[in-house]
Amino acid sequence: MKEKIETLQKEALNKIDNVKDLKELNDIKVEYLGKKGPINELTTHMKELSPDEKRDFGMLLNGLKQSVTDAIDSKRTKFEEAELNEKLAKEKIDVTLPATKIPTGAPNILEKIIEDVEEVFMSMGYDVVDGPEVEEDKYNFEMLNIPKGHPARDAQDTFYIEDESILLRSQTSPVQVRTMLKAGGKTPVRMICPGKTYRRDADDATHSHQFMQIEGLLVDKDIRLSDLKGTFDVIAKKLFGEDCVTRFRPSYYQFTEPSVETDISCFACKGKGCSLCKNTGWITVSGAGMVHPNVLRGCGYDPKEWSGFAFGFGAERLAMLKYGINDIRTFYQTDLRESEIFDRKDV
Numbered sequence: 001m002k003e004k005i006e007t008l009q010k011e012a013l014n015k016i017d018n019v020k021d022l023k024e025l026n027d028i029k030v031e032y033l034g035k036k037g038p039i040n041e042l043t044t045h046m047k048e049l050s051p052d053e054k055r056d057f058g059m060l061l062n063g064l065k066q067s068v069t070d071a072i073d074s075k076r077t078k079f080e081e082a083e084l085n086e087k088l089a090k091e092k093i094d095v096t097l098p099a100t101k102i103p104t105g106a107p108n109i110l111e112k113i114i115e116d117v118e119e120v121f122m123s124m125g126y127d128v129v130d131g132p133e134v135e136e137d138k139y140n141f142e143m144l145n146i147p148k149g150h151p152a153r154d155a156q157d158t159f160y161i162e163d164e165s166i167l168l169r170s171q172t173s174p175v176q177v178r179t180m181l182k183a184g185g186k187t188p189v190r191m192i193c194p195g196k197t198y199r200r201d202a203d204d205a206t207h208s209h210q211f212m213q214i215e216g217l218l219v220d221k222d223i224r225l226s227d228l229k230g231t232f233d234v235i236a237k238k239l240f241g242e243d244c245v246t247r248f249r250p251s252y253y254q255f256t257e258p259s260v261e262t263d264i265s266c267f268a269c270k271g272k273g274c275s276l277c278k279n280t281g282w283i284t285v286s287g288a289g290m291v292h293p294n295v296l297r298g299c300g301y302d303p304k305e306w307s308g309f310a311f312g313f314g315a316e317r318l319a320m321l322k323y324g325i326n327d328i329r330t331f332y333q334t335d336l337r338e339s340e341i342f343d344r345k346d347v
């Protein structure tokens, strides 16, 4: 009997050892530990034994049962662990893999520079205003002290529409006139006007038939050239850094007297001289001056009582300087790679 039990145990443990999956293991469990299995079958012989034999046989049988149950349980745990490990391996995420790039937009660099300028001027009490791109000769030239036939008109090769009285504005300066007329003699007048302008320029790296200007105007009592200088200082420092210094050079515009070109110290070489500033240490960023008495008068402001300054920035030029762009056409070609480059710059 003892041998029979030992053989049965060996046979069962061997089978359990070689089992391939949980299903087979369950089959073996039923085969050996089930009601119709050999262990149960042996139990039925118990009643034929004497009490002493019964005890020994019972112990052996219990040992057999226990060892088969333990072997099955430990095998099951192994299968379950293997299954879990396989599942975990399959679901593993490699966090070091580069993520799929989601295309996103980038700020339009020209809009950005205009917003920066607007912000500084608004903080000084200026209004941001708009004017028509299709303009009358009267506002674009005549009321700015540039009468018909004046040679200064040649400098702004203008797109005329239908006849000579309607045109695509060649500058944002007409908005000065419109703003003063609208204000109807009230002061102070403080405005900036960013907007598109058009000239019959051949497109090259620094010229475009369409470009953006930012016009500015301030009219009040006792406004002097030094106020223009102070205002320009603030904007230069805000846009190009606190160590940026400014200077005025004499110039000529029909609608300002005196007229100046406004320069900032070269932020690339800090004024020492480099290719950006053509070794001068200075970069010109706008035209400006004191509003001409004829312009003030034409718009209803007595030049004996009121004075003002005006200026005109080229927005592309500001952006090109600030972001190191060397071709104005960059702004008008819809090449998304350009905006990606801008995105990486600190804008």
Ligand code: DAH
Pocket: 170, 171, 172, 173, 215, 216, 253, 255, 256, 286, 287, 288, 289, 309, 310, 311, 312, 313
């Ligand atoms: N409108 C001028 C231009 O297009 C720029 C300019 C110069 C604007 C002087 C002004 C100014 O308001 O005062 O070249």
